[in-house]
Amino acid sequence: MTLLDWFIAFAPVLVVLVVGLYCRKYIRGVSDFMVGGRSADRYLLSIAGGELQAGAVVFVAMFEVISRSGFALSWWGWLTGPVGLIIGISGFVIYRFRETRAMTLAQYFELRYSKRLRLFTGFLGFFAGILNFGIIPAVGARCLAYFWGFPEHVSFLGMACPTYVLLMGAFLSLSLFVSLTGGLITVMVINCLEGIIAQLFYLLIIGALLLMFNWSEIVTVLQDRPAGHSLLNPFDSMKVKDFNIWYVLMGLFVGIYGTMAWQNAAGYLGAARTPHEARMGNILSRWREMGKTAVVTLLGVCAMTFLAHPDFASQAASVTAEIGRISDPHIQNQMRMPVAVAHLLPIGIKGVLCAIFLMGVFGGDATHLHSWGSIFVQDILVPLRKKPFGPKQHIFALRCSIIGVALFAFLFGTFYRQVDYVVMWWSVTAAIYVGGIGAVIIGGLYWKKATTAGAWAALLTGSSLSVGGIIARQLDPHFPLNGIEISFGASLISITLFVVVSLLTNREDFNMDRMLHRGAYALSEEPKTIGAAAAKRPPLLARLIGIDKDFSTGDKWIAGGLFGWSMLFTTMFIVGTMWNYYAPWPDSFWPSFWHVIAIGFPIFFALATGIWFTWGGLRGIARFFAHLRSERVDHLDDGTVKNHHNLDEKG
Structure with a gap:
C-alpha cells in the first residue's frame, strides 16, 4: 500500500464521521431511530440496502464460491431467475408487512399471533442473528489485514495479539459510531453515499483488470480442471461438491420460503414511505446488483489466473509464501484469493x-449492529415491561443494546474457530430462525386460518432441526449434509407441521383487514403511493408477474424490463440444456460464451447503473431529509402492541 492507496482507502472514514454528526439532529422519536421515520424512497432503499452486500466478508464469500464453481454455477442459476423476479415484482411478503406498520417481524407476530410468540421469535431471531453476524467482523478484519500485508501477530501490551483482532476492534468502534449517532437515519444515508461512490469505483477496477489480463490467460487457467469439475462447462461440473445445481435449487426454495425472514437489515423493511416504495426498492436493487457482479467475477477469475498461470509465476510465488505463514489451513484457503x-x-x-x-x-x-440491537429491545425488553419506556429512555436502551451486540461480535470473532465456508455458515445459522419462521410469516400474512399453535409447531421444529445440524457438523467434519441441505430439510418439515396443526386448531378466521389496515380499518394519515397509478386494470401478463394498479408507467418499464431480461436467460437455459442433452456443445464454445454473457453484459450494466443510481441516490437523500424536516413525531409509535393493535393507532 502506497501513500496514495492509504489516502484513497481512508477518505470514506471522513465522510462517515461528518454525516454521522449531521444526522443526529433528526432523531426526535423511536420511529426515527428504528425505521428512519418511514421516510425512505425506492432509490435510497435499494442503494443503502445493497451496501450490506459490499463488505470484505461478502467478497471473501463470493471468492470461495467462484474458486469452487467458476462460471458453471451461473448456468444453473438462470433456472431460478423468473421465479425470484415474480416474488420481487409482486411485493410478496414485503408489501403486506409494510401495511401492518410493524417495525420488526416479531412485532408483527404479536399483531397476528400472540405476545408469547413475539417474545420467543424475538429471542430466537436475536440469538441466530448474533451467531450469524459473529464471524462477519472477524473475516472482514482478517481479509483487510492480509490485504494490507500486516503480520499475523503483533505485540500489544506485552502480549502477542492476532492483528485481525485489533483491526476488528477498530472497525467495530467506527461502525458503532454510525449506529449510535443517528440510528437508521445515519445508517441509510451513509450506506447510500458509500454505494454511490462504490459504483463509480467499480468502473475503475474493471478498467484496470481488463488492461492487466487478457481473456486467453484466464481461459487457460479455468480449463485446467479434471473431468466432472469444469469451471466453464456446466454439463461437465456434476462432480463439484457443495456449489452445484442442487445448491441452486435448494437455495431457490429456501430463499422464497424465507422471504424477508432474515432480520440483518430489519429497519429497512419498515423504512419505506409506502408499501409500493418498499416493493420498488427491492426491484431496483436487482438492477443494481447486475453491475456489481462484473467486479466480483472479474476479481475472482483474475486472482485465480494470477495464482496459476505461468506468466505470473514469479509474482504468485510471493503470494504462496505469504499464505504459507498462516498457521490455520482453513484460513489459508479462505485468504488465498x-x-x-x-x-x-x-x-x-x-x-x-x-x-x-x-x-x-x-x-x-453498522446495519447488523442496529438491527440485532434493536430486535433485542423491541422484541424482548419492550414486551416484558409493564410500564412502557419513555422516548429518551427507549432510545438509550436501544443504544446500550447495540453496544452489547458489538461486544459479543468482538468476543465471538476472537475465539470462534471457523470450519466451514462463509456462505455455508450463513445458511445454517440463518436456518435456526428461518427454518421455522418462513411458514409463520407467509401463513400469517396470506392465510386467515393460520393459528398460534401452528406457528409454535413450525418454529420449534425448524429451530431444533437446524441447531442439531450445526452441532452435528461441528462434531463430525464428515457429516453428510451441508448447510443449505440442512436448511432445506428443516423448512419442508416446518411447512407441513404449520399447515396440519393450523387446520386442526383453527376455531375462527383471523381479521386480515384490521391487521393490514384495509377497508374500514384504513388509516387516513398513511401516505399514498408515490407517482401516478395506472387508471385502468393492468393486462393479464402484467398481473401474472405481479404488476398492479400501483405501478406508474415508469415503474412498469423498470419491472417489465427486468423480468424480460431474466426470461431471456431462462429461455437460453432451457434451449441450451435440451440442446446439450442431445448434442453437447464442444468445450471450445464455452470460453467465448462466458466472455460475452458473464463479463461483457455485466460491465455494460456497471456503467449504466453507475449513472442511473448516482442520480437516483442523490435525489433520494434530498427527499429523505425534506420529509424528515416536515415529519410529525408520534411518541406512541414505538413498537408497542395492545390487543392486536399498534399503540399509536386509534380505534
Whole structure:
C-alpha cells in the first residue's frame, strides 16, 4: 500500500464521521431511530440496502464460491431467475408487512399471533442473528489485514495479539459510531453515499483488470480442471461438491420460503414511505446488483489466473509464501484469493478496492449492529415491561443494546474457530430462525386460518432441526449434509407441521383487514403511493408477474424490463440444456460464451447503473431529509402492541 492507496482507502472514514454528526439532529422519536421515520424512497432503499452486500466478508464469500464453481454455477442459476423476479415484482411478503406498520417481524407476530410468540421469535431471531453476524467482523478484519500485508501477530501490551483482532476492534468502534449517532437515519444515508461512490469505483477496477489480463490467460487457467469439475462447462461440473445445481435449487426454495425472514437489515423493511416504495426498492436493487457482479467475477477469475498461470509465476510465488505463514489451513484457503488480489492490483486501484472493502465493512457492520440491537429491545425488553419506556429512555436502551451486540461480535470473532465456508455458515445459522419462521410469516400474512399453535409447531421444529445440524457438523467434519441441505430439510418439515396443526386448531378466521389496515380499518394519515397509478386494470401478463394498479408507467418499464431480461436467460437455459442433452456443445464454445454473457453484459450494466443510481441516490437523500424536516413525531409509535393493535393507532 502506497501513500496514495492509504489516502484513497481512508477518505470514506471522513465522510462517515461528518454525516454521522449531521444526522443526529433528526432523531426526535423511536420511529426515527428504528425505521428512519418511514421516510425512505425506492432509490435510497435499494442503494443503502445493497451496501450490506459490499463488505470484505461478502467478497471473501463470493471468492470461495467462484474458486469452487467458476462460471458453471451461473448456468444453473438462470433456472431460478423468473421465479425470484415474480416474488420481487409482486411485493410478496414485503408489501403486506409494510401495511401492518410493524417495525420488526416479531412485532408483527404479536399483531397476528400472540405476545408469547413475539417474545420467543424475538429471542430466537436475536440469538441466530448474533451467531450469524459473529464471524462477519472477524473475516472482514482478517481479509483487510492480509490485504494490507500486516503480520499475523503483533505485540500489544506485552502480549502477542492476532492483528485481525485489533483491526476488528477498530472497525467495530467506527461502525458503532454510525449506529449510535443517528440510528437508521445515519445508517441509510451513509450506506447510500458509500454505494454511490462504490459504483463509480467499480468502473475503475474493471478498467484496470481488463488492461492487466487478457481473456486467453484466464481461459487457460479455468480449463485446467479434471473431468466432472469444469469451471466453464456446466454439463461437465456434476462432480463439484457443495456449489452445484442442487445448491441452486435448494437455495431457490429456501430463499422464497424465507422471504424477508432474515432480520440483518430489519429497519429497512419498515423504512419505506409506502408499501409500493418498499416493493420498488427491492426491484431496483436487482438492477443494481447486475453491475456489481462484473467486479466480483472479474476479481475472482483474475486472482485465480494470477495464482496459476505461468506468466505470473514469479509474482504468485510471493503470494504462496505469504499464505504459507498462516498457521490455520482453513484460513489459508479462505485468504488465498484476497491476498492474490492485493498483489495483482496496481497503485491507486488497490486503494480503490480497499475503500470499497472499508465502506462495506462500516456500512454492513453498522446495519447488523442496529438491527440485532434493536430486535433485542423491541422484541424482548419492550414486551416484558409493564410500564412502557419513555422516548429518551427507549432510545438509550436501544443504544446500550447495540453496544452489547458489538461486544459479543468482538468476543465471538476472537475465539470462534471457523470450519466451514462463509456462505455455508450463513445458511445454517440463518436456518435456526428461518427454518421455522418462513411458514409463520407467509401463513400469517396470506392465510386467515393460520393459528398460534401452528406457528409454535413450525418454529420449534425448524429451530431444533437446524441447531442439531450445526452441532452435528461441528462434531463430525464428515457429516453428510451441508448447510443449505440442512436448511432445506428443516423448512419442508416446518411447512407441513404449520399447515396440519393450523387446520386442526383453527376455531375462527383471523381479521386480515384490521391487521393490514384495509377497508374500514384504513388509516387516513398513511401516505399514498408515490407517482401516478395506472387508471385502468393492468393486462393479464402484467398481473401474472405481479404488476398492479400501483405501478406508474415508469415503474412498469423498470419491472417489465427486468423480468424480460431474466426470461431471456431462462429461455437460453432451457434451449441450451435440451440442446446439450442431445448434442453437447464442444468445450471450445464455452470460453467465448462466458466472455460475452458473464463479463461483457455485466460491465455494460456497471456503467449504466453507475449513472442511473448516482442520480437516483442523490435525489433520494434530498427527499429523505425534506420529509424528515416536515415529519410529525408520534411518541406512541414505538413498537408497542395492545390487543392486536399498534399503540399509536386509534380505534
